[in-house]
Amino acid sequence: MSGDLNGNKILGAVLATAFVIVGVQQVTGAIYHSEAPEKMGYFVDAPEEAAGGAAEAVLPPDWGTVLPTADLAAGEAAFARCVACHTINAGGASGTGPNLNGIVGGAVAARGGFAYSDAMKTHAAEAPTWTYDQLDQFLTAPGRHVPGTKMSFAGIRDTQTRVNLIAWLRSQGSGGYAVPAPDPARQPGAAPAEGETPEGAAVEAGTPTSGLGPQVPVTGAAGQSTVQESPAAPSAATSGTASPR
Ligand code: HEC
Numbered sequence: 001m002s003g004d005l006n007g008n009k010i011l012g013a014v015l016a017t018a019f020v021i022v023g024v025q026q027v028t029g030a031i032y033h034s035e036a037p038e039k040m041g042y043f044v045d046a047p048e049e050a051a052g053g054a055a056e057a058v059l060p061p062d063w064g065t066v067l068p069t070a071d072l073a074a075g076e077a078a079f080a081r082c083v084a085c086h087t088i089n090a091g092g093a094s095g096t097g098p099n100l101n102g103i104v105g106g107a108v109a110a111r112g113g114f115a116y117s118d119a120m121k122t123h124a125a126e127a128p129t130w131t132y133d134q135l136d137q138f139l140t141a142p143g144r145h146v147p148g149t150k151m152s153f154a155g156i157r158d159t160q161t162r163v164n165l166i167a168w169l170r171s172q173g174s175g176g177y178a179v180p181a182p183d184p185a186r187q188p189g190a191a192p193a194e195g196e197t198p199e200g201a202a203v204e205a206g207t208p209t210s211g212l213g214p215q216v217p218v219t220g221a222a223g224q225s226t227v228q229e230s231p232a233a234p235s236a237a238t239s240g241t242a243s244p245r
Contacts, residue, residue: 063132064182066163067170075168078161081153088172097151104170105177106130119148132180135166 079088085096092099098111108124109116116124123146127134138145139162141155156162170177184190 059186060133060136061159061163062183062186064180065186067132067167067179070167071164072168072171074161075164075166078156078165079168081156085151085153088169090173100169100172102173103130104132104135104166104174106174108134117148117150119146119150123149132166135169136162139165 082088082097082100086098086100087093087095088100088103090101092101094111094114098114098116106129108128108130109120110124130138134145139156142149142151142153144155156165
């Protein structure tokens with residue numbers, strides 16, 4: 001008797017489990033189906049830029065070299081693409097976008113009275129200053145550099161156009177923001193020195209047993225530690241955000 005009852009309980013439990021599984025599948029199916037046609041956003045061409053923007057992954061411009069020779073007139077002309085949303089005169093009003101006077105080297109998301117997106121505020125906490133590199137990456141593809149930004153602008157693909165524009169932006173209230181010294185390693189004169197390296201490498205490659213072992217780990221470790229220590233700006237970060245005006 002009790003055996004039959006237990007059997008029914010087990011059968012009931014199995015059926016209940018089956019119902020739960022089917023139910024979960026239907027519910028998740030409904031969720032996935034409803035999520036699929038979510039809005040696509042404004043930056044549909046950003047992935048394309050990412051694919052074509054391999055140059056950004058290679059090396060940023062050497063600002064100390066490119067800024068002094070930039071074409072300011074061409075930069076001002078490029079700003080025509082921004083005026084629909086931005087003023088840049090000192091004390092200019094914010095429109096769709098914030099006033100950009102003194103933006104080069106200026107604090108991110110710090111223009112009084114402008115309602116920045118949460119995305120830009122979050123970005124400001126991570127990268128509080130519009131350095132040359134930050135501006136360059138943002139203007140290359142705003143929606144990729146600051147995902148969720150409300151700046152609906154596809155970006156400027158051409159590096160020289162961005163360099164000219166950033167040089168001109170700097171001339172609009174950012175003159176006090178220093179141009180870094182040219183990177184000696186990236187000057188034309190540095191090429192012969194690099195030319196020696198392949199020869200040395202070729203010699204070491206000729207003696208594989210002794211050459212490869214110590215060589216690889218040493219360079220790898222040195223390179224990693226250098227890269228990680230160099231962007232030491234977290235303290236400047238907090239002070240930059242603390243003084244919005
Ligand atoms: C369609 C309007 C629009 C256009 C065109 C546009 N912007 Fe913007 N821009 C915005 C908006 C809106 C924001 C604020 C973004 C946010 O809060 O996410 C912004 C933010 C910025 C910021 C950050 C400002 C700050 O205070 O941190 C910079 C720099 C900038 N834009 C530069 C440019 C430049 C340079 C161009 C032209 C190449 C340009 N924008 C074109 C609307 C625009």
